[in-house]
Amino acid sequence: MKRQVLVVAISMFCLQGYAQQAAVKQIPKSWHMLDYQTDGIYGTSVEKAYRTILRDKKPKQTIIVAVIDSGVDTTHEDLKPVLWHNPGEIPGNGKDDDGNGYVDDVYGWNFLGGKDGRNVTKDSYEAARVYYRYKKKYSQITSDSLLSPQEAWEWKNYRRAKVQIESQAKEASMYVLFLKSIVEKLPAMDSVLQKSMSKNLYTGDDLLRFKATTVEESKARNTVLGLFQQLEQMDKYNKQMIDDLMTFYDGEKSKVDAAEKGPEDYRGLIVQDNYSDINDRYYGNNDVMAGSPMHGTLVSGIIAASRSNDIGVKGIADNVRIMAIRTVPEGDEHDKDIANAIRYAVDNGARVINMSFGKSFSPDKQWIDDAARYAESKGVLLVQAAGNSSANVDQQDVFPNPNPLDGKSKPLTNWITVGASGALKSELAASFSNYGKTKVDVFAPGVDIYSTLPGGNIYGSESGTSFASPIVAGLAALLMSYYPELSVKQVKYVIEKSVTPMNGTKVTKPGAETQIEFTELSATGGLINVYDAIRLASTLKGEKNEQEKVLPQPKLKKTPKG
Structure with missing residues (x-):
């Protein structure tokens, strides 16, 4: 799921707790067709x-x-x-x-x-990679007036990355602080619900119908159901929703960490190519x-x-x-x-x-x-x-x-x-x-x-x-x-x-x-x-030299009303 939707949903979650969301108009699943x-x-x-x-x-x-x-x-x-x-x-x-x-x-x-x-x-994240890639070279430079065009481009990217890292770390720290306890408990809660419902995959709608019989089940149901509702994706499966949240949390934590230390070379340790050589392709x-x-x-x-x-x-x-x-x-x-x-x-x-x-x-x-x-x-x-x-x-x-x-x-x-x-x-x-x-x-x-x-x-x-x-x-x-x-x-x-x-x-x-x-x-x-x-x-003919052809103007239909 895109980060923007999660940011909005989790912000509401922070403010409203596990409040149930109002029903929205049902749209057919394959509405885009x-x-x-x-x-x-x-x-x-x-x-x-x-x-x-x-x-x-x-x-x-x-x-x-x-x-x-x-x-x-x-x-x-x-x-x-x-x-x-x-x-x-x-x-x-x-x-x-x-x-x-x-x-x-x-x-x-x-x-x-x-x-x-x-x-x-x-x-x-690329911002962290850019920032630490150029930090040593440009951290003391205050103007690009004496730099070559290539260096000026690098310097501007370094400064832009620095601003982004600092601002993102500040925002991300709020989500990390709020989500830490939920993320740590979520796998165990999910396990309780899977066992209680006798299914490995369940949706928010399934959880809404589920009647808890113990305090542990009730706590797990309320927390996980709250997440489904705030994301407004009741037809999602638990694995999908939890993976989204975990990925979001890990990403926000990485942004907090990026303000303090350089990023780990996850890719280099595993792939082991010569990254600086674009011709090293295989x-x-x-x-x-x-x-x-x-x-x-x-x-x-x-x-x-x-x-x-x-x-x-x-x-x-x-x-x-x-x-x-x-x-x-x-x-x-x-x-x-x-x-x-x-x-x-x-x-x-x-x-x-x-x-x-x-x-x-x-x-x-x-x-x-x-x-x-x-x-x-x-x-x-x-x-x-x-x-x-x-x-x-x-x-x-x-x-x-x-x-x-x-x-x-x-x-x-x-x-x-x-x-x-x-x-x-x-x-x-x-x-x-x-x-x-x-x-x-x-x-x-x-x-x-x-x-x-x-x-x-x-x-x-x-x-x-x-x-x-x-x-x-x-x-x-x-x-x-x-x-x-x-x-x-x-x-x-x-x-x-x-x-x-x-x-x-x-x-x-x-x-x-x-x-x-x-x-x-x-x-x-x-x-x-x-x-x-x-x-x-169906009205066009193929063209061999497309650079020299002038394409015909289509007849557009009227804008739909509503």
Whole structure:
């Protein structure tokens, strides 16, 4: 779960204790698949597209979508049929059969692994890494007037990191202080409830119905139920909720510690590559389920959960394969791993890359820029979550991004940045979503998105731009599958030009209480619409030299009322 939602929920928890929350309007679990005109929900009209335009059509090619994330549960019933299997690799023989430099990369690759089988789970935050990386060199420097351009850039990052570390440590200390006793007792309470309810997995709704018969059961029920209620996720499983809280607590503790001492080199101790050498690419292992694959499993299901097995959920696209690339730990990802993940995806046939992660510093951004340019040259689309800090990213940097470090080169043309929307007009712009009139391209559903969870046959909901991005990635793959003649530039064009325009619609500005025109939150000013995207794609002809073509202007439909 995104940090922003946990911050708000836990703040309320601090103030209100275990108060029960008022009931909210029930939204269908897979609301993001619905259509506004038919269902009164600001979904993406996916099912409408399959019922109508695509009813008698067959996809023309299978599209590989790389999910650069925390890992993917390769045993899940709804994902097994859609996982990418490296055709040149013989599983489990300990050899690099296809000669791509990665041994037994059957489902993808784990850049957070060691050759000895160990894996990075917890890691530090980039602000701390930047601060301590440059502290010795720049702590006594008060001006950049005598510094080279590169040194000036490093100095500014050092100073910005210092401010962030100090402010975050102050805020985080409050959460650490309040949550410490709860976090320490939570595993034992969960164990009591599992035993009393005779089930390993239970939801908040299950707990609401549970009648405690002992003082111990009653105390455990009230505490855990209070957490479910404050998070407003009563349909979540206990493991999901507890993992979210533990991850949040560990992250806040790391921020407190960062103000006092340098971060531990969790990654270096396990991966043991030469981090400073971007050409040292062949590190890691093939364990794409390592650590906690919760996040990546959710993302994968949104994109491509089987649409034909009549179980669980349905993904956006019906003829894709998910390539799992693990690079995101419990902390901030490293620039080198992201750059190598992009190159791995491109070299192994991915046409779309979903990146549901982000951070506020990127000390080795050039590595990612170069990898993204490589993807651009190969016709691969990068789709990224805008972030969950309620921030205007036109004014506040979030990395990675498509804007070159030198500030002079043209931005990448194969990159889409996605903000998060909700099901109803009252939450059309998700309160946590980053936004930006120039640097966020589109908005897509990102509130309570129902998808696959680790465990083989488990499902649940999460919120965040992390789960809006794969909806757009799924749409991109769908377009490429049915209209393979379209270039990556045309696919991006179709997605952006077919949005449902929200002219005249005012929403609450993310992170504020003021009202703002929804059209001011992104470059397109609208919500993605799968049905209209397919309609527009069907009118285009493929182009060989996309740099010289002038794309036609689409006929946009009227803004829905309400």
